[in-house]
Amino acid sequence: METPSEVVIKHEKLISLIWGIVVGLVLIHIALQACHYYFQELPWLLREIFDVDEEESFSTWFSAVLLLTCSTLLFLIALSKNKETYILHWYGLALGFCILSMDEVVGIHETFNTITEVAWTVPATWLIFLLLLVYWKFLIELPQPAKKQFLIAGAVYLSGGLLVEHLADYYVEVFEMDNFGYNLMTAFEESLEMAGVVLFIDSLLKYLATGNSETVTINIKLK
Numbered sequence: 001m002e003t004p005s006e007v008v009i010k011h012e013k014l015i016s017l018i019w020g021i022v023v024g025l026v027l028i029h030i031a032l033q034a035c036h037y038y039f040q041e042l043p044w045l046l047r048e049i050f051d052v053d054e055e056e057s058f059s060t061w062f063s064a065v066l067l068l069t070c071s072t073l074l075f076l077i078a079l080s081k082n083k084e085t086y087i088l089h090w091y092g093l094a095l096g097f098c099i100l101s102m103d104e105v106v107g108i109h110e111t112f113n114t115i116t117e118v119a120w121t122v123p124a125t126w127l128i129f130l131l132l133l134v135y136w137k138f139l140i141e142l143p144q145p146a147k148k149q150f151l152i153a154g155a156v157y158l159s160g161g162l163l164v165e166h167l168a169d170y171y172v173e174v175f176e177m178d179n180f181g182y183n184l185m186t187a188f189e190e191s192l193e194m195a196g197v198v199l200f201i202d203s204l205l206k207y208l209a210t211g212n213s214e215t216v217t218i219n220i221k222l223k
Contacts, residue, residue, distance in 0.1 A: 011205040015198065018066070022194045025059045026052060026187050033183040053186035060104055063190070066197045067101035073204040080208075089138045125162055149203030157196025164189040 029052045036042045052059040071094050078090035139147060168185045175181060 011202070011209070015202045015205070018198050018201070021062060022191070022198060025050070025062060026191050026194075029059065029187050030184065033180055033187075037180040037183075051183075051186075052190035053183070055105060059190060059194075063194055063197070064101045064104035066194065066201065067097050067104060070197060070200055070204065071095075071097035071101060073201065073208065077204070077208060086138050086141070089135060128158065128162070143207075146203060146207050149199065149206070153196050153199035153203060155196075156199060157193055160189045160192025160196065164192060 028050045032042060032047050032050055036047060048054050049057050050059070051057050054060065074090055074094035074097060078087055078094055081087040081090060139150065142150065164185065168182065168189060171182060171185055
């Protein structure tokens with residue numbers, strides 16, 4: 001016998017909590033880097049676990065969690081579509097964000113940079129243009145609130161992940177990495193990326209919302 005169960009998410013409280021964590025992680029990173037470069041040298045391991053630009057850090061783990069959350073929400077939306085138009089687009093987005101989550105901790109794009117002199121941001125930019133062509137009609141036919149929110153979230157995320165990171169590569173060529181300026185750039189880059197993902201999670205929760213904008217109800221069948 002199947003018994004329906006409900007998971008109720010107070011999405012405004014959840015989003016506020018996530019914003020608080022994001023701001024906290026970025027401020028800790030900046031504070032530790034400022035202390036290290038201007039006041040007292042700090043142990044590398046202490047800086048590493050709070051460094052937003054390091055793979056083995058709280059920030060990277062949290063970013064991976066946020067991206068995996070996007071993937072999960074997109075998968076739930078895809079499941080709710082049955083055989084409606086654009087169901088493959090929803091599943092494609094779910095898979096894409098799952099890959100982005102893996103990349104945060106595995107470092108796929110960093111590995112790409114070790115096997116070629118071409119910065120990974122170059123092919124990534126072309127890939128984004130290709131995806132825009134594939135998803136253009138999908139975006140156009142989204143409900144107006146979701147369409148606007150999706151585009152804003154994507155623009156914020158890509159401005160950090162592609163534009164600022166590309167500029168950071170030029171900065172390293174001139175000033176190298178071991179300085180406070182570079183760490184400020186990485187803080188700005190990661191802030192934009194995490195902000196974009198949080199905005200996207202917010203828009204997905206609103207898209208899933210049933211009845212009002214404060215709660216999201218997900219029906220789960222338990223056998």
